[in-house]
Amino acid sequence: MVFDSKAFFDTLFSTQFLMPALTTLGITLVAMALAILLGFGGALAALSRSKSLRGLVQAYLGFFRGVPVLVQIVFWYNALPVLTNNAINLPALVAGTLALGLNEGAYMTEIIRSGLISVDPGQREAARALGMTKAKAMRRIVMPQALRVIIPPTGNQFIAMLKTTSLLFAIAVPEIFATGTDIYGRNFKYFEVLSVVSIWYLVLTGLLTVIQGGIERRFHIRQRSAVKGVLAVEHN
Amino acid sequence: MALVEIRDVHKRFGSLDVLKGVSLEVEAREVVCLLGASGSGKTTLLRCINHLETVDRGEIRVEGELIGYAPGPDGRLKEESDAIASAKRAKIGMVFQRFNLFAHLTALENITEAPVQVLGVSKAEAEKRALDLLARVGLKDRARHYPHELSGGQQQRVAIARALAMEPRLMLFDEPTSALDPELVGEVLETMRRLAADGMTMILVTHELAFAREVADRVIMMADGQVVEDAAPAEFFSASSRWKHWYNRNNWPRPPG
Numbered sequence: 004m005v006f007d008s009k010a011f012f013d014t015l016f017s018t019q020f021l022m023p024a025l026t027t028l029g030i031t032l033v034a035m036a037l038a039i040l041l042g043f044g045g046a047l048a049a050l051s052r053s054k055s056l057r058g059l060v061q062a063y064l065g066f067f068r069g070v071p072v073l074v075q076i077v078f079w080y081n082a083l084p085v086l087t088n089n090a091i092n093l094p095a096l097v098a099g100t101l102a103l104g105l106n107e108g109a110y111m112t113e114i115i116r117s118g119l120i121s122v123d124p125g126q127r128e129a130a131r132a133l134g135m136t137k138a139k140a141m142r143r144i145v146m147p148q149a150l151r152v153i154i155p156p157t158g159n160q161f162i163a164m165l166k167t168t169s170l171l172f173a174i175a176v177p178e179i180f181a182t183g184t185d186i187y188g189r190n191f192k193y194f195e196v197l198s199v200v201s202i203w204y205l206v207l208t209g210l211l212t213v214i215q216g217g218i219e220r221r222f223h224i225r226q227r228s229a230v231k232g233v234l235a236v237e238h239n
Numbered sequence: 240m241a242l243v244e245i246r247d248v249h250k251r252f253g254s255l256d257v258l259k260g261v262s263l264e265v266e267a268r269e270v271v272c273l274l275g276a277s278g279s280g281k282t283t284l285l286r287c288i289n290h291l292e293t294v295d296r297g298e299i300r301v302e303g304e305l306i307g308y309a310p311g312p313d314g315r316l317k318e319e320s321d322a323i324a325s326a327k328r329a330k331i332g333m334v335f336q337r338f339n340l341f342a343h344l345t346a347l348e349n350i351t352e353a354p355v356q357v358l359g360v361s362k363a364e365a366e367k368r369a370l371d372l373l374a375r376v377g378l379k380d381r382a383r384h385y386p387h388e389l390s391g392g393q394q395q396r397v398a399i400a401r402a403l404a405m406e407p408r409l410m411l412f413d414e415p416t417s418a419l420d421p422e423l424v425g426e427v428l429e430t431m432r433r434l435a436a437d438g439m440t441m442i443l444v445t446h447e448l449a450f451a452r453e454v455a456d457r458v459i460m461m462a463d464g465q466v467v468e469d470a471a472p473a474e475f476f477s478a479s480s481r482w483k484h485w486y487n488r489n490n491w492p493r494p495p496g
Contacts (some may be wrong), residue, residue, distance in 0.1 A: 123339070123342075125335060125337055125339035126339060126341060126342065128291065128335070128339060129333075129335060129339035129340075129341070129398075130341070130353075131291060131325070131328070132289060132291060132328065132331075132332075132333040132335075132402075133329065133352070133353035133357060133401070133402070133405060134325050134326060134328050134329020134330075134353060134357040134358075134405065135325060135353065135356060135357055136321050136322055136325045137321050138321075139356060139357075143352065143356055144341055144352075147343050148342060148343050151343075
């Protein structure tokens with residue numbers, strides 16, 4: 004095999020990937036924001052006293068975790084217009100982002116739920132005994148402690164989401180991978196172009212990793228004492 | 240009028256009758272100790288008083304006010320909204336067996352959190368009062384420590400200060416020394432002793448018989464979801480009293496003295 008270094012560097016330093024990179028990043032942020040919102044709602048519903056709410060969450064998790072995300076993407080883009088007689092015909096970018104966000108919401112529901120149940124029930128009880136309403140006890144006492152458990156896996160999900168956006172090439176969203184397929188479709192430099200595509204993903208995931216580290220430091224997640232604190236509450 | 244009036248309170252968990260018609264009055268400035276085997280309903284009764292548990296039948300009033308319930312149009316009691324019940328509960332302090340200090344907040348923040356968030360006290364004012372309270376429980380130098388940096392006894396004293404910061408009209412203690420190492424029990428009892436001397440109305444579930452004998456105005460024994468003894472300590476612990484009968488029946492370890 005001959006590595007065409009000129010093709011590689013031309014592609015690497017061309018501006019063709021700038022917009023696609025922004026598109027990828029934008030889809031990631033919006034889909035994750037949607038997923039986190041759904042996750043909070045889903046987690047609260049899953050832990051609520053209402054049987055029907057819990058059932059609804061179970062159905063949501065079962066469906067979205069059970070169907071491959073690529074199938075969901077194509078469904079939102081191609082099947083929904085057919086199903087609704089073209090009443091709903093979403094642009095590829097919107098359909099794709101929605102599909103990713105809804106799918107990810109199922110995983111975020113589980114992550115946030117596990118964060119909430121990791122907090123000793125005594126914390127909520129003490130807050131209630133001091134006169135806090137349920138909402139205030141959740142916001143001021145339970146959630147800040149749950150976030151320590153929620154944040155690290157959420158960082159992982161962000162990075163996974165960034166990579167999963169590449170599936171949107173199937174519905175021709177102009178993100179990084181789709182742009183790469185366009186280019187190697189024309190010049191057949193598969194290896195060089197895919198190397199550049201990989202570099203773009205590495206740069207973006209690297210960026211997210213740095214941000215994740217910053218957030219975790221802010222929440223003292225890596226501090227030993229914080230971990231000890233949780234244990235001390237458990238065992239005292 | 241008694242500060243706390245408990246009338247014919249029933250409570251059932253699933254198929255288990257935990258409280259079977261408990262009636263009880265506690266006067267202002269009175270210290271009442273609740274004794275009884277585990278499962279006798281004493282902790283449930285305590286949690287019903289500040290509406291951490293709902294009541295199935297009967298009613299509980301604090302300063303004449305129903306806690307967590309209001310009469311509906313048909314005269315029957317209905318549960319109040321969360322906001323109203325929470326506001327009433329704020330005036331009743333509670334101390335837990337396992338302290339339950341907020342793990343993500345310092346000792347000082349534990350104490351200022353509810354006054355600021357619930358009562359709307361300014362942060363500066365709340366901190367000033369929190370430092371006074373910490374001094375009162377002998378922990379002024381621990382204000383910036385997190386709960387896990389404090390011993391069990393210190394944590395429980397902070398928890399008492401946290402409850403006092405709401406200026407409660409009544410304090411409930413749920414086995415406040417049961418989770419402590421023996422050598423740390425004394426400091427917490429001392430804090431409670433001083434609180435009683437200051438005239439705080441207190442209802443406490445405890446196994447500290449020496450403390451009950453010394454500090455309580457009344458000792459109440461519960462068994463099977465009912466009050467079976469209710470007497471002044473001198474009478475309760477007298478040779479002719481039946482209290483030892485309950486101890487023998489339940490096979491409890493003999494108290495010291």
